[in-house]
Amino acid sequence: MLIADLHSHSRASDGLLSPAEVAQRAVANGVDILALTDHDDLGGLGAARAVADSSGMRFINGVEISIEWGGLQVHIVGLDFDPLNGELNEGLASIRQGRVSRAQRMSAELEKIGIARCFEGAMRYAENPNLISRSHFARYFVEIGICKDVRSVFESYLVPGKPGYVTHRWASLDQAVRWIVAAGGIAAVAHPGRYKFSRQEMRNFLDEFKGCGGKAIEVVSGSHSQDNVNQFSRLAREYGFLASCGSDFHGPEESYIDLGGIASLPDDLAPVWTAFR
Ligand code: AMP
Ligand code: MN
Ligand code: MN
Ligand code: MN
Numbered sequence: 282m283l284i285a286d287l288h289s290h291s292r293a294s295d296g297l298l299s300p301a302e303v304a305q306r307a308v309a310n311g312v313d314i315l316a317l318t319d320h321d322d323l324g325g326l327g328a329a330r331a332v333a334d335s336s337g338m339r340f341i342n343g344v345e346i347s348i349e350w351g352g353l354q355v356h357i358v359g360l361d362f363d364p365l366n367g368e369l370n371e372g373l374a375s376i377r378q379g380r381v382s383r384a385q386r387m388s389a390e391l392e393k394i395g396i397a398r399c400f401e402g403a404m405r406y407a408e409n410p411n412l413i414s415r416s417h418f419a420r421y422f423v424e425i426g427i428c429k430d431v432r433s434v435f436e437s438y439l440v441p442g443k444p445g446y447v448t449h450r451w452a453s454l455d456q457a458v459r460w461i462v463a464a465g466g467i468a469a470v471a472h473p474g475r476y477k478f479s480r481q482e483m484r485n486f487l488d489e490f491k492g493c494g495g496k497a498i499e500v501v502s503g504s505h506s507q508d509n510v511n512q513f514s515r516l517a518r519e520y521g522f523l524a525s526c527g528s529d530f531h532g533p534e535e536s537y538i539d540l541g542g543i544a545s546l547p548d549d550l551a552p553v554w555t556a557f558r
Contacts, residue, residue: 284541287316288527292408293325295416297532300325304332312541314554316343316360321376322412323364345471346457357457361557362466372460376452377411384413386447394444415439458493469497469525474509487520497553501526501546503538514547524550
């Protein structure tokens with residue numbers, strides 16, 4: 282049985298391991314095809330690929346692009362693209378630019394409830410300062426003892442309606458898909474089970490995604506329940522989407538599901554890797 286893990290993170294964004302360590306861990310876990318999909322940044326791909334090449338593991342270039350759709354933050358995964366493509370790189374640079382100012386606004390909001398100098402604290406956790414993320418704030422909050430773990434920090438401080446959440450303009454769905462396709466890649470909806478969409482909103486979203494050139498959907502994900510897997514298998518069949526799967530591994534201490542530790546895709550779906558070059 283082929284083990285594919287097409288969604289993972291390194292310290293190039295908000296993961297805890299270096300890109301090389303992610304690839305080494307995937308090799309040790311018996312992964313056959315790995316994609317590193319850091320948020321909005323391609324900086325880890327070279328080092329991860331070097332490890333994969335020397336170990337005989339197949340490596341796929343990946344990225345997870347932050348977009349806004351219907352007022353919610355949604356993620357689109359890009360797979361198997363040319364990492365030197367100008368349009369993709371310029372697009373990602375434009376999203377990264379907004380992250381620092383967003384982090385400063387988050388910090389200002391948190392200051393109002395008496396938690397000072399969060400920006401500086403979070404920055405210490407961001408190896409890639411252009412990729413400052415809510416995850417880095419969460420780790421800092423755990424360090425200073427505000428919450429016991431990252432999950433509780435999100436629940437109490439970093440999601441819509443909580444004091445450290447600020448709205449932000451990410452890319453549009455159309456832009457993200459266009460950048461991926463321009464670079465010769467395949468666009469996939471990341472962990473669709475995580476979005477708080479009604480049935481109709483999900484359909485509207487998938488219609489629009491397909492209309493823009495989106496080809497795939499994550500059916501099996503580290504954040505999907507069995508119900509989610511069933512639901513998105515049905516939608517993959519109905520829309521004719523390729524099926525993707527990935528752990529969304531961020532690090533041994535923060536992820537329940539390890540690299541390669543996800544269930545296999547339902548037999549009748551077309552796996553996204555059948556379309557890789
Ligand atoms: P950002 O891109 O800065 O908005 O941060 C989003 C990242 O935060 C996601 O990629 C996850 O790694 C993490 N995240 C989002 N929601 C949660 C949650 N409820 N618990 C733990 N981590 C989360
Ligand atoms: Mn993340
Ligand atoms: Mn995501
Ligand atoms: Mn992810």
